[in-house]
Amino acid sequence: MKVTFLMPSAYGMRGDVRATLNLAAALAERQDVEIISVKRTRDTPFFPVDGRVRLRYLVDARPGRHLLPRGQVRTEVALWRALRALRADVLVTARPGLSVQSARYAPREVVRIAREWTRPAIPGPVRRYYPRLDAVVTNTENGREEWSRLLDDDLSVHTIPDALPAGPWPRSRMDNRIISAGGRWVAPKAFDRLIRAFAVVADKRPDWRLRLYGSGSEEKRLRALVAELSLHNHVYFMGTTPDLPGEFAKASIVAVPSRDEVLGMTVVEALGCGVPVVGFDGPRGLSDFVRPGRDSVLVQQGEGETEAYAGALLALVDDERRRRTLASGALETAAAHAGPAVAARWQELMYGLRSRV
Template structure:
């Protein structure tokens, strides 16, 4: 099959981009795969791509580029409309509702058109109008599938396939470093401020442990100021962005997740794949979508006293090496469901059925 992924920008550092790269790479072993990026924002994609996966873009938005026509949304829509009308592929997989609507309207009808969804529909009206023209919707979690079923009913069919881990073996943590790691975009929804406040309590009682934060974003300055105000200069380290988050997680003994909504959950999945216990809040659409408390991680209730409760649970796990080892074994078992070959096989089965 010739498979095309349509993304807003393959050059961004986002969980959905990482998930798309992993799936495209896995499918490229047996199929011709291309990623069509609406925009190009840097020289190279943030996450490395295998040579078998083709990449092209519609609008070059790198700094210093000039065009005769405006660079606004109107130009993007025109370029996207032209690209979809001229698309030649067997399968088109979109990665954003706005792109799925355009694919439903303009992509060739003889192509299988699938919307890959990670979160609930924000604007139901155009979705209810145009999505019935699609071949299917594929959700990444059970919660997301249920939300799309309530929105769409039975047309088009809504399926559940999880995201894939990177192709190939992941590094495995030996759980012998006194490091807690966390990664992702530094934005309000990820609530890294909760983690820093909780770690201030941990550092006071276990000063030999360190917190490493990987990522970047709009909250950078605020989070650094918070760490300074709490006197955590020697305990919390802002590591910046990395395309190899699993490699960094493998150096940790615990991966902390304090986001209010973990969609997509690539950070959690990658931590499990490295055999690292995950500690998170038991929030709606949070890490509980991927983690079973007591089996492969620990979930702490949200609400009054949540910071103290999170710190207490983190200290308990720090002090119990045998429990960390048991949770790590459970993490590796859970991660097997996200292995690239297994996830790719489920996609191949679905796409084959849709083509038939």
């Protein structure tokens, strides 16, 4: 069976890119897999692409190579041509905009699946065109319920978790006095409240360090906050890395301070390294990915949240036995995200849908 993934760009540093590349690699064990990246935004993909997976792009959008102002028209034409000429058994699209185009232009004999992580900003085209698709797949049960309501049960919606990269996964020894956090440094990720909470930890346990991995528009403000709180010897900006699990394996706690966490790849990668997670609870938060009290600690958002978060971090810092117990639970949770297990669920769905064509 030939499986094609269609993505806006396979070259970026995003959780959905990482999840799609992991899934493609897992499926490539038994299937013929290719990835079509609508745009090529850099010379090489930020995350490694499995050698068994073919990667091609439609438009070269690297700096200095994309011709404007006709660039958007050029992209739309290239996408339309690629969909009309597609020769595959299954097409999996990784954003609502691409899924709408798949519903409109991909050959009807191709099984078309929309892989969704977030609710669309403009639901009108989704309600109009998604019934032409064969299925929607979300990464959480809450996501499945949300999409089922949006589509009024006009299309089957399934839940399959995101896959971890192929094992063996790096394993934390849980003996480093390091708290790590990773992701895009943007306002919704709320790294500022993590830094403020860690100031309490650093004051009481000055031998612990906070490592921040990533990049983004908030970097200047976050660095200024570190200077303001005199944390320059305690908080380190580590930059970006394609091997975040390898870095998490050096930590004893992974902090996830975001206000919403709909992708969850950072969380899953931390669990896969056997590192307990400390985050915030909420309707679209970490509870979709973790088992509080067994692999993680969740704090309620709202009044006094920073102090509560600092308290949760400090409690784990001071209790090595509990950290190790949560670490064991983290590995159990992560097992459901192992590539072969996730690929098997996708294959069952794909073959079932193919039998109806």
